[in-house]
Each structure stands twice: as C-alpha cells, then as structure tokens.
Amino acid sequence: MRAQVIVVIRFSYVADAGFKISAQGLGAIRGTLYDPDRLARRFQLFEALTLPSLLAQTDDDFTLAVLIGDDFPSDARARLSRLVAPLRDARLIALPPHNNYKSTKLAMDACLNPDATHVISVRLDDDDALGRDCIAAQKHVAPQVAALGPANSPAVICFNNGLFLELSDQGNRLFGVIEKLPLGIGMGMIAPVGARPTIFSTDHRRVHTRWNCYTEALTPRFIRTVHRDNDSDALVSGEKPKYSDHDLDRILATHFPFTRAELLALKP
Template sequence: MKPGIRNQIIGMMRFSYPSEGGFLKGGQGEDPAFEARLYAPDRLERRFRMFEKLALPSLLAQTDDDFRMVFLIGRSLPDLWRDRLTDLIAPLRGARVVALPSMPHYKAIRRAFAMALSDTATHVTGFRLDDDDALDRDHIARMRQVVGALLPISGLDLPLVTGCNRGFFLELRADGNRLLAANEKNPGAQGLAMTTPAQVSENIFRRNHRFASQFYNTFTDANQIGFIRTVHMDNDSDPHATGSIEPMEWDAAAPLIAQHFPFTAEMLQTL
C-alpha cells in the first residue's frame, strides 16, 4: 500500500434484518406476517446453529484480526435473540451490533457501514458474509495483501472488488450432508469486498455480486480455498455455482478443511 493510505477493513453481516427489499423470496419491512416468519423460533434456531458452527468460528480464527465486523439487526428483533447474538460475538475483536428500523435494504447497509468507519481511514474495504457461511482463516490477511498491491494500479479513487472463486458448497440433507468442490466463474458473495475512498458510500451490496466485474475492476483468487457456502431449506437465493462443481468424498476433503478452516469434516457432516 502506498504511504499515507490507511485502509480500514469492515465486514457486514445481515442477521435476519427485516429490510424493505433485499429478499428474493417475498416479504419485506414491517409487515407483521413477514416478521413472524423471519423471527420464527425454529428458523432462528437454525440460523444460530449455522452461525455458531460456521460463520463465527471462521471470523474468530482469522490470522489477521484487525477488522471490524458489523452485525445488522432489526430493532424489532426480540431481546432473547439479540442478547444471544451479543453474547456470542463478545470475543470477536471489533464486533458491533447495529440495530436499525426497517428501511430500504441498501440505505440500511450504507448507514451501518458508516457507523463503523474510523475518522482516520482514507479508504475502506467492506466485505460481506452471510450468517450461514464461512471464510477460510487467511481471508482477511489475503484480502489486505491483495488490496494493498492492486489499489495503486487499479486507481486510488475507483472502486476495487476482490474475492475468491474457489471453495465448498455444503448441502444440508436429511439423508446425510453432502460436500461439493466449487470453482466459480463469477464472483461469489462469501467474503466478497469492495475498496473505495472512505468518503464514498458505495459498497459491495450496491450490485448483485455475480455482476461485479461488469461494473468494477475485479480480482478473484482462483487458487485458494476461500469459503464454505451452505445449501439448506432457509436459503433466500437459489444456491448454484456459475462454474465447475463436483461432489467430493469426505475423506478426501478432510485434510483441506482442517488446513483452511477452524473446524473438522466430521462437524460438517453432522451440522
């Protein structure tokens, strides 16, 4: 990174936030029926289970822990669940719960990012992560290195998108979980980031992540195993790979999972 550039890394996780828009499968905002589905205890228990087993451990295990992590929730989230989330993220350096009323999706995201931004940052790298996915333990360190190398080339005043093409899809199935090795053709959402000058409010949620390279200078690493994406009954989007995807035997995957993630293949099999 050039002298004088102070790049702040901020992660964003929408934790069952009842936005106006942003959901592909219907429902939005303060509609009581929508909030009832979003905050249904059985659904939230499933979300917390995946968060506790996948997303949170992967954040706690980062080899570079110099980042802030924003957990965006609705002000209407019942205290029981809000307190549980707050207690869980307490060990995570830089973690912060932001509770907002229901508002248009991108407006809420922009406001939440702004609340985490340091006054001393010249640039911000904002990345996204869902509560049911995981990042490899070197994600932040690799992102910082890649952004530092590419930003001066791409342009200090232009958005730069960085991410990872390679990882695993984890299908949660009643007849036994299945693992698939994926190498995406288009950028996936897991850990995808956008770097901009700090005064620019545009962020990685501005466009559909699949189309990032259509609008921004984009670098995605096709060599490193960078993510685990879960496929299950509560997915809002249609989970599909845009490149190659092949089933992988658990015995073959076990050493790769242990190398890149803070959990075991056995845990993934029983999640």
C-alpha cells in the same frame, strides 16, 4: 493508505426489499425472519460455522458489523451480543427497515474509524464461513488491485474457490466448487472513506460489470451452506472438482477450523 476492514452480516435483518416474499409486505418478512424455529436454525449455523471462522482469522484486525432490526427479539439480541463479544471489534447495529444498500451503508458508517482513509467492505451471510486467511488476503490484495485503476476508484476482490455444504434430512453432503461468476462470501470492495459505492451496491454476481474485479480461484476460502431457509437459489455457476474424502480433509485442515465429521453432523 489506512484501510479498515468492515465485515457486514445481516442477521435476519428486516429489509424492505430483496426477499422472495417482499411483495407480501414487512409483516410477512418479519414473521418469517423472526419465526422462533427459523431463528434457532440461524443461530445453530452462526455458532457452528460463521463465528468460528471469524474467530480463526489469521488477521483479527477487522470490524464486524452485525446488522439487526430495531425490533429484533430481545432475547435473541442478548444472545447475539454474547456470541460476538470475543471478537476484537464487533458491534450490533439495530436499524428500522431500509433497503439492503442503505442499511448496510449506515451500519458501516457507524463503525468507521476516524483515522481510516479507505474502507474494505466485506460481505458475509450468517450461515456461511470464511477461510482462515480471508481477511489477510483482502488486506494484501485490495490495495494492489485498487492501484491498477483510476485514482480513488473502487475495486472488488472475490474468492471463487471453496466448498458447498448441503444440509438435508437424508444426510449432509460436502463438495468443492470453483465458481465462474463472482461469489459473495468474503467478497470485498476497497474504496476511499466517504465514497458512495460499497460491496452491497449491486448484485454480487454482477460486480465485475461495474468495477475492476480480481477473482482468486486457487485458494479455498469459503464454505456455503445450502438448506431449507436459503432465500436465494444456491446454484453452482462453475466447476465441481472431484475431491476425495482425503482431499476434503486436507482442505479443511489447511484452510478452515472444522473437520469433515463436524460439518456432516450439523442438523438440517
């Protein structure tokens, strides 16, 4: 088995469905996603959280596919290209509007290595962060979980332990969560090359109803941001461990390339 990890980030991609405002049409979606103030906030979080977490991976042998619209503003596209350049294998994939499954599948197909036998497709939003060993954990765990099921059957690996970072004009708040439902940040699916299913084939909260799913709840492996631009409701589905400031400092130092002071200082 030669598994290629492909992390897919939809950076303000104009999909033709899936947003709260989708019923208003592509013009409304494009106007919202490409609003200069909103784009500036997305770049702030991408540069402060998402990108550093990718650069800090203990295993840097992965492909990053950044999905953007084919009409993404040219200055923003140039900025994004410069930002991801330090990664070992990062590509901008510009596509016209499709649904999220089709667009992400096309993006992954465009990045496929010719010698790969399997793909581990991984979800990540442009405003969230991965723990340092998330890629390494996917590579270690995914083949073992896949081997437990029928031959060539997809399997899903997700991480339910992490931190929520709420950004607010009244002051940011950082707290721990252990979700009871599968969480999309860093979630991956291992499947043979050419298989139809990917990690974007269904809602991330329901993957365990369609495929074998391994949930790792002991190691903090994500930071999710909660802010004004969230399109989905950022609700905790499980427990909130009562971490002290010392506990949070220890978790961050062990698993993430950030300090608590840096996260609490981010602008909402």
